[in-house]
Amino acid sequence: MNFDAIIVGGSFAGLSAALYLARARRSVLVLDTGTPRNRFAAASHGFFAKDGSDPKTMLEIMRGQVAAYPTVQLRDLKAVAAARDGGGFRVTLENGEAVTGAKLLLAFGISDILPELPGLAERWGRTVIHCPYCHGYEFSGERLGVLNLSAMSAHQAILIPEWGPTTFYLNGGTIEPDVTAKLHERGVTIEPELVDCLVGDGTSLSAIRLRNGVERPIDALFVGPRNRFNSNIAERLGCAVENGPLGLVVKVDEMKATNVAGVYAAGDITRMGHTITFACADGVMAALAIHHSLMFGG
Structure with a gap:
C-alpha cells in the first residue's frame, strides 16, 4: 500500500x-x-x-x-x-x-544527554527537571538549584528565582562578571565548588553533596542538558x-x-x-x- x-x-x-x-x-x-x-x-x-x-x-x-x-x-x-x-x-x-x-x-x-552525575538520572523528570514552565510551579517557594552545564545554564539560573530561592552550582566552571552581577541582582546564590552527587530517598532530592564534602539542602535541581x-x-x-x-x-x-x-x-x-x-x-x-x-x- x-x-x-x-x-x-x-x-x-x-x-x-x-x-x-x-x-x-x-x-x-x-x-x-x-x-x-x-x-x-x-x-x-x-x-x-x-x-x-x-x-x-x-x-x-x-x-x-x-x-x-x-x-x-x-x-x-x-x-x-x-x-x-x-x-x-x-x-x-x-x-x-x-x-x-x-x-x-x-x-x-x-x-x-544527561550529565554523568551520581543520583541524577534516577531523579530525572521528578526532582531533577529542565523546564520551569512545565514543572517549576510544583516546587514554588522551595529550595531550588541550577547545575552549570553550558552557557545557557546562567540564563536558566537568572530565570529560576521566579519560582523560589535559587543557588547556581558552577560545578567548577566560571562565569563572566556581568553575568555574576545579573545573578546577584536576582538574589541567586553562587556555589563555585565541584558537585559530587545528589542525595535523597528514592526520587526525592534533599541535598547536593559537593566535592569538599559539604552538603547543600535542595528540593529541586534544574538542568539544561x-x-x-x-x-x-x-x-x-x-x-x-x-x-x-x-x-x-x-x-x-x-x-x-x-x-x-x-x-x-x-x-x-x-x-x-x-x-x-x-x-x-x-x-x-x-x-x-x-x-x-x-x-x-x-
Whole structure:
C-alpha cells in the first residue's frame, strides 16, 4: 500500500498530524518506538484540559482516538532509513520491510544527554527537571538549584528565582562578571565548588553533596542538558539543520516544510522551546501543509 503520508514518530506532534490528515480522509502510516521524551515525568503541565495528567496516559488516549480512523495505521516499529522513491518516499523499517508514501513527516523527537552525575538520572523528570514552565510551579517557594552545564545554564539560573530561592552550582566552571552581577541582582546564590552527587530517598532530592564534602539542602535541581536527534533520517535525506543552544534543529518554514521537497518536520526536532502545546501545534500545521500539497501539488 502506498500511503498519502508516512509519519516517523508517534508522540504528540506525530499523532496530532495524523489526526488532522485522517479527518481529511487521507491514508496515513504512523511509525513509533514507544519512547517519548517525557516518559520520565509523572505529570505534564501547561496543556489545557490536561494540566497535571500523566503524559503516557495522554498518549494512549491520543493513539486510541487516531486509531479509530480507518485510513490510519499505527505500527510500533522504528524507521531506520528513508529515500526518494519516484515522486514519493520509501521508508525502511527495523524488521527489513519497506513502505512507501507520497509525503514524509519527521517527528521522531530528541533525547536528552544527561550529565554523568551520581543520583541524577534516577531523579530525572521528578526532582531533577529542565523546564520551569512545565514543572517549576510544583516546587514554588522551595529550595531550588541550577547545575552549570553550558552557557545557557546562567540564563536558566537568572530565570529560576521566579519560582523560589535559587543557588547556581558552577560545578567548577566560571562565569563572566556581568553575568555574576545579573545573578546577584536576582538574589541567586553562587556555589563555585565541584558537585559530587545528589542525595535523597528514592526520587526525592534533599541535598547536593559537593566535592569538599559539604552538603547543600535542595528540593529541586534544574538542568539544561544537551540533546540529540532520535534518528539520523533528516540528515540522510539532506534536510538542512542548524546548531541550537543545546543541540541540532531541523530547519523548517512557517508551514513546517524542510528544504527537501515533500519532507516536513514537526515537534522538538524543529525548535528550541519544547512543550506539548508547541508539539501539537506543529503537528497540526504540518498536517495542513501536507494536505494542501497533496491536493494542489508541491
